Amino acid sequence: MTLNHSITHSPINQQLGDGDDAGEVTLPGISEGEIVVLRSKRRKKSISAYRQGGRIIVSIPARMSKADERSVVPEMIAKIRAQEAGESPSETVLMQRASELLELYAPEITARPKSINWRAMRERWGSCTSVDATIRISDRLKGAPSYALDYVLFHEAIHLHHFDHGPEFKAVLARFPEESRAEAYLEGFEAAERRYMPPAVLPGAEVL
Numbered sequence: 001m002t003l004n005h006s007i008t009h010s011p012i013n014q015q016l017g018d019g020d021d022a023g024e025v026t027l028p029g030i031s032e033g034e035i036v037v038l039r040s041k042r043r044k045k046s047i048s049a050y051r052q053g054g055r056i057i058v059s060i061p062a063r064m065s066k067a068d069e070r071s072v073v074p075e076m077i078a079k080i081r082a083q084e085a086g087e088s089p090s091e092t093v094l095m096q097r098a099s100e101l102l103e104l105y106a107p108e109i110t111a112r113p114k115s116i117n118w119r120a121m122r123e124r125w126g127s128c129t130s131v132d133a134t135i136r137i138s139d140r141l142k143g144a145p146s147y148a149l150d151y152v153l154f155h156e157a158i159h160l161h162h163f164d165h166g167p168e169f170k171a172v173l174a175r176f177p178e179e180s181r182a183e184a185y186l187e188g189f190e191a192a193e194r195r196y197m198p199p200a201v202l203p204g205a206e207v208l
């Protein structure tokens with residue numbers, strides 16, 4: 001696989017390519033290292049894009065011009081995003097679900113999140129800022145089984161009241177009925193990410 005790719009490098013969140021013409025393309029809302037462009041010598045015309053863990057991999061023919069790459073890559077990313085938006089729960093649904101989980105398993109916690117957003121996060125599954133009651137959920141959980149998503153939502157929602165991972169926090173989290181199954185899913189996901197080296201570290205991968 002590695003021999004089939006040529007190597008190029010672009011700075012993060014800047015123009016795709018050299019920026020030497022009028023067709024400048026920026027990719028708003030893309031986090032560092034999220035997009036990987038592979039140039040494949042085996043590929044003649046076809047272009048494909050798919051999600052791998054927290055990354056979007058766009059595979060293009062090796063001979064494609066930089067100008068074509070600049071137009072095609074954002075299109076493919078938009079397609080993947082649209083597809084995922086249709087498949088994954090909306091942020092409104094996440095808010096409702098977090099409230100339901102608190103009512104079910106931690107009724108003594110009356111705090112509610114003010115917002116829950118999907119976020120491209122590869123190092124964490126979720127985060128909670130208790131000061132402004134905002135929660136972010138890793139977009140690696142888009143398409144995850146509901147017990148795994150619920151578990152992360154519940155974990156972050158508990159942080160609205162218990163800020164650290166002390167015994168009180170753990171006691172509440174343990175009320176989630178599928179805790180060990182959810183833990184196993186998340187661990188398995190992380191193990192698979194480590195095992196199947198992300199293309200970004202392979203020669204020939206262009207990380208945007």
Ligand SMILES: [Zn+2]
Pocket residue numbers: 155159165
């Ligand atoms: Zn936590």
